[in-house]
Amino acid sequence: MQNDIARVLLTEEELHERVKALGEAITADYKGKDLLVVGILKGSNVFMSDLIRQINMPLNIDFMIVSSYGNATESTGVVKIMKDIEQSISDKHVLIVEDIIDSGLTLKYLTEMLNTRKPASIKLCTLLDKPARRKENVDVDYVGFEMPDEFIVGYGIDYAEHYRNLPFVGILKPEVYENK
Numbered sequence: 001m002q003n004d005i006a007r008v009l010l011t012e013e014e015l016h017e018r019v020k021a022l023g024e025a026i027t028a029d030y031k032g033k034d035l036l037v038v039g040i041l042k043g044s045n046v047f048m049s050d051l052i053r054q055i056n057m058p059l060n061i062d063f064m065i066v067s068s069y070g071n072a073t074e075s076t077g078v079v080k081i082m083k084d085i086e087q088s089i090s091d092k093h094v095l096i097v098e099d100i101i102d103s104g105l106t107l108k109y110l111t112e113m114l115n116t117r118k119p120a121s122i123k124l125c126t127l128l129d130k131p132a133r134r135k136e137n138v139d140v141d142y143v144g145f146e147m148p149d150e151f152i153v154g155y156g157i158d159y160a161e162h163y164r165n166l167p168f169v170g171i172l173k174p175e176v177y178e179n180k
């Protein structure tokens, strides 16, 4: 698995430090509010579980399972919701947690859909942002790191469902996906 990695972009230590800082900022911003943290699976699973342990206040969590990449390195453009949030978000402060924003198609679709349910607020937190690839404009409130225009894997993020369990963030050798 590690042999398929061309370059490590973020080490375990760098990820830990940044996630801690994001958690502290979120704690300061939401103190005293009814916070619901919604992880967008599967990619956000690792980031979300580290992030909520750095948020020092009472909160609820929920998850959605959403997919638009399948086994490709380009979005299909069709956002499929496989699992929805299981509670009402009406009057709650919702923080959506993503692993990566690329074209922006997933978050644009999700925030428009969730806004129709009349939450008190919706904010977005993403570990990684690839602004160079944006097709839809999305306002992101908390960003861990800006990434170059490369296909990223690790720390929850996959290529064709592999590499999610790498403890760091890196890029694949091109031959890994070119030979598919």
Ligand SMILES: O=P(O)(O)OC[C@H]1O[C@H](OP(=O)(O)OP(=O)(O)O)[C@H](O)[C@@H]1O
Residues within 6 Å of the ligand: 040, 041, 042, 043, 044, 066, 067, 068, 069, 070, 075, 098, 099, 100, 101, 102, 103, 104, 105, 106, 107, 157, 158
């Ligand atoms: O900004 P976009 O171009 O929409 O890309 C970002 C989305 O793509 C990935 O999900 P994917 O569909 O691969 O599902 P996964 O989380 O199960 O890997 C990622 O986790 C984001 O949800």
Ligand code: HPA
Residues within 6 Å of the ligand: 069, 100, 101, 102, 103, 150, 151, 152, 153, 157, 158, 159
């Ligand atoms: O760079 C990426 N890597 C993996 N999945 C993704 N989904 C959107 N962008 C990416």
Ligand SMILES: [Mg+2]
Residues within 6 Å of the ligand: 043, 069, 070, 157, 158, 159
């Ligand atoms: Mg994926």
